[in-house]
Amino acid sequence: MRVSARDPGAAAAAADAASPESFRRRVRAMYALTPDATIQGLCPLDVNARNIDSYEQGRWELVRRDVAAALGDAVARRACAFLDDVGAIQDAFGIRTNAVNFKKVLLRALYETEALELRLRRLLTYYRGDMHKDGGYRDAARFRETCAAHGRCRGAMKAICDARVFLKQICCVPRHPECYRPKRLATMPRTMITRGFVVRARAKTGRDADADRAARDEDDVVGYAFTPRDETQPSLTNDFDRLVTRAREELRVRTHEMDFIVASLVARGVAKALVVREELRAFSKTCGDVARDAEKLASRVRRDHDDPDIVMRERFTVVDEETGELHASSEALEAFRVAAEMDSVALALEGSAPALAETKRWIDEALANPRTRLFAAGDDAHTTSFVPDGFALVKMVSEYAETIERYEPGALVELARAGRVDGAAAARVTRAEGTKRCGRCDRSYSKLWIVGSTCVLCEQAARDAGRCPISPACPPGFFCPHARACLRCERAACDACGVSRGDAEDVAQLVETTNAFCVFLDFDRTICATKAGASPLPKNFLDLTPEALAAAARRRAVDEDFVSLLRSHGRAYVVTRNSNVDAIETYLRAHGVARPKVRRVMPGESKGPTIRRALDGEVDAAARRGEDARAPSVFVDDDVRELLRDDVREMRERVKCVLFSRAAS
Numbered sequence: 001m002r003v004s005a006r007d008p009g010a011a012a013a014a015a016d017a018a019s020p021e022s023f024r025r026r027v028r029a030m031y032a033l034t035p036d037a038t039i040q041g042l043c044p045l046d047v048n049a050r051n052i053d054s055y056e057q058g059r060w061e062l063v064r065r066d067v068a069a070a071l072g073d074a075v076a077r078r079a080c081a082f083l084d085d086v087g088a089i090q091d092a093f094g095i096r097t098n099a100v101n102f103k104k105v106l107l108r109a110l111y112e113t114e115a116l117e118l119r120l121r122r123l124l125t126y127y128r129g130d131m132h133k134d135g136g137y138r139d140a141a142r143f144r145e146t147c148a149a150h151g152r153c154r155g156a157m158k159a160i161c162d163a164r165v166f167l168k169q170i171c172c173v174p175r176h177p178e179c180y181r182p183k184r185l186a187t188m189p190r191t192m193i194t195r196g197f198v199v200r201a202r203a204k205t206g207r208d209a210d211a212d213r214a215a216r217d218e219d220d221v222v223g224y225a226f227t228p229r230d231e232t233q234p235s236l237t238n239d240f241d242r243l244v245t246r247a248r249e250e251l252r253v254r255t256h257e258m259d260f261i262v263a264s265l266v267a268r269g270v271a272k273a274l275v276v277r278e279e280l281r282a283f284s285k286t287c288g289d290v291a292r293d294a295e296k297l298a299s300r301v302r303r304d305h306d307d308p309d310i311v312m313r314e315r316f317t318v319v320d321e322e323t324g325e326l327h328a329s330s331e332a333l334e335a336f337r338v339a340a341e342m343d344s345v346a347l348a349l350e351g352s353a354p355a356l357a358e359t360k361r362w363i364d365e366a367l368a369n370p371r372t373r374l375f376a377a378g379d380d381a382h383t384t385s386f387v388p389d390g391f392a393l394v395k396m397v398s399e400y401a402e403t404i405e406r407y408e409p410g411a412l413v414e415l416a417r418a419g420r421v422d423g424a425a426a427a428r429v430t431r432a433e434g435t436k437r438c439g440r441c442d443r444s445y446s447k448l449w450i451v452g453s454t455c456v457l458c459e460q461a462a463r464d465a466g467r468c469p470i471s472p473a474c475p476p477g478f479f480c481p482h483a484r485a486c487l488r489c490e491r492a493a494c495d496a497c498g499v500s501r502g503d504a505e506d507v508a509q510l511v512e513t514t515n516a517f518c519v520f521l522d523f524d525r526t527i528c529a530t531k532a533g534a535s536p537l538p539k540n541f542l543d544l545t546p547e548a549l550a551a552a553a554r555r556r557a558v559d560e561d562f563v564s565l566l567r568s569h570g571r572a573y574v575v576t577r578n579s580n581v582d583a584i585e586t587y588l589r590a591h592g593v594a595r596p597k598v599r600r601v602m603p604g605e606s607k608g609p610t611i612r613r614a615l616d617g618e619v620d621a622a623a624r625r626g627e628d629a630r631a632p633s634v635f636v637d638d639d640v641r642e643l644l645r646d647d648v649r650e651m652r653e654r655v656k657c658v659l660f661s662r663a664a665s
């Protein structure tokens with residue numbers, strides 16, 4: 001019996017009342033993977049922790065659709081209004097979107113901070129000799145400034161790293177509420193690196209009460225290791241459990257109907273969205289606590305201990321007024337050593353506290369403004385992330401760049417003149433040298449000065465020349481002159497070059513926000529986890545029964561966001577070099593794509609002409625129907641070479657290119 005989604009019919013309802021079994025049978029019959037099903041996909045009644053990833057999820061409409069199909073429009077309206085009212089479910093979905101976007105912004109902030117930290121660390125080793133008695137401490141100020149900038153930058157970097165790691169974990173908590181809480185979250189704040197700064201600072205402050213407290217905390221902190229107990233903590237399902245309890249008490253539906261509604265809430269990601277919200281609250285509180293502790297401890301260290309610069313000024317004696325040469329007694333040196341050690345403790349805290357406070361501030365903004373897109377992935381910025389006004393994290397970190405600008409050019413000039421410098425400069429150059437050979441200039445450096453197989457000097461020369469600093473094989477066209485980085489080898493993205501970078505969720509958002517006219521998706525390693533050119537189905541797929549085919553299709557992991565796009569977007573194409581076109585079409589049909597449009601591109605050809613032909617055809621068809629075809633289209637591929645071919649670049653006005661990368665999430 002086929003049942004219309006809009007009106008299950010009075011007879012059916014009467015039968016349901018008589019038997020929960022007949023209700024379940026009728027509902028199960030509405031779900032199938034075939035295009036003629038009332039609802040494509042698995043039935044929510046069958047959801048469990050193992051198969052939950054196969055359900056389309058993440059939107060409130062999906063629950064409304066399930067409930068309307070099973071219980072009729074009137075019940076769906078009443079039940080969903082009640083559920084959203086009690087559970088603030090749509091808000092939870094909005095909060096989740098903001099959290100996902102914030103996580104991406106944090107990734108970019110982390111990349112930037114890591115790059116600055118590396119450059120400061122180089123300068124720190126390079127100018128270490130400034131603090132040596134042989135040089136009479138003449139350039140101590142340069143070293144001290146670099147120390148302070150590096151210490152704070154590293155503190156901020158670890159805070160951003162904590163924020164990123166925990167947010168990523170929060171965004172991908174398990175969908176099923178019966179799964180355990182991810183152990184990373186279960187150990188909050190114990191496994192936060194910044195929390196480690198606090199615990200270690202307490203141990204060093206020398207106050208008995210602090211030391212006692214540190215001894216207690218230290219048990220928890222050792223090695224940041226997980227314990228078996230961490231693996232079996234329950235998920236934060238208080239909100240979801242409360243919602244279900246109230247719905248069972250107050251929504252007037254039969255028990256088996258309520259069971260179906262709850263199953264739909266689980267299958268469609270409502271339970272998960274509510275867990276994400278609870279985890280965000282917990283993490284916000286933790287960030288606030290750690291930030292406050294860090295700030296308090298930092299100011300206590302500053303109050304209780306000498307500043308190393310003051311120790312130098314007051315306890316080192318001047319040998320030569322003109323050159324600024326100093327002498328230090330062994331007592332003065334010891335006092336300096338202690339002061340410098342406590343200084344580095346304070347610097348880590350001073351760097352991390354504001355970054356944690358800023359993280360907390362934006363999580364709170366996300367929680368308080370579920371309907372505002374705070375960090376929307378846009379198509380008009382230089383990168384895929386849009387940073388709201390007043391986001392201080394990036395600015396906070398860029399202050400350290402001033403120190404780099406002051407001292408790095410001098411260091412690089414000296415390095416380039418190696419062999420032609422003497423004295424302290426020669427000693428500095430020696431410190432940068434080591435056993436790692438640069439693949440471009442044949443000089444050898446210590447590993448701090450070589451990234452991949454390119455030394456700092458060759459890297460700079462390559463960037464100045466507009467060439468990829470990583471791989472000599474990259475043509476100049478891969479180099480983005482705006483970000484001064486290789487679009488293939490580095491984590492760069494550039495709107496002017498027409499290449500943004502993102503995961504499937506970014507693509508879905510881009511399509512949604514630009515109302516994209518056409519969508520062109522690569523298949524291998526993008527939609528499906530096939531190796532390049534391999535068939536997504538067994539050789540005999542044409543002979544399989546529908547059940548066996550569905551099972552075979554499920555065996556190959558599929559990207560749900562992309563498949564949803566193919567299902568829901570009327571002009572979504574697969575553009576692939578994979579020759580198994582029939583198998584791909586069958587595979588996509590098995591995943592609920594009613595009419596897959598697969599276009600094959602021959603070896604040696606660009607994807608450009610294929611895309612252009614499809615696009616022109618769609619524009620003509622739209623014109624005949626009087627539809628608007630002005631919105632840009634989107635082309636997604638995991639190989640930047642496909643995006644950077646001339647005939648693809650020529651379409652830049654019409655086609656936005658996204659370099660697919662799971663790491664961008």
Ligand SMILES: [Zn+2]
Binds near residue numbers: 454455456457
């Ligand atoms: Zn080199």
Ligand SMILES: [Zn+2]
Binds near residue numbers: 481483494495496498
């Ligand atoms: Zn560019």
Ligand SMILES: [Zn+2]
Binds near residue numbers: 486487488490
């Ligand atoms: Zn490259």
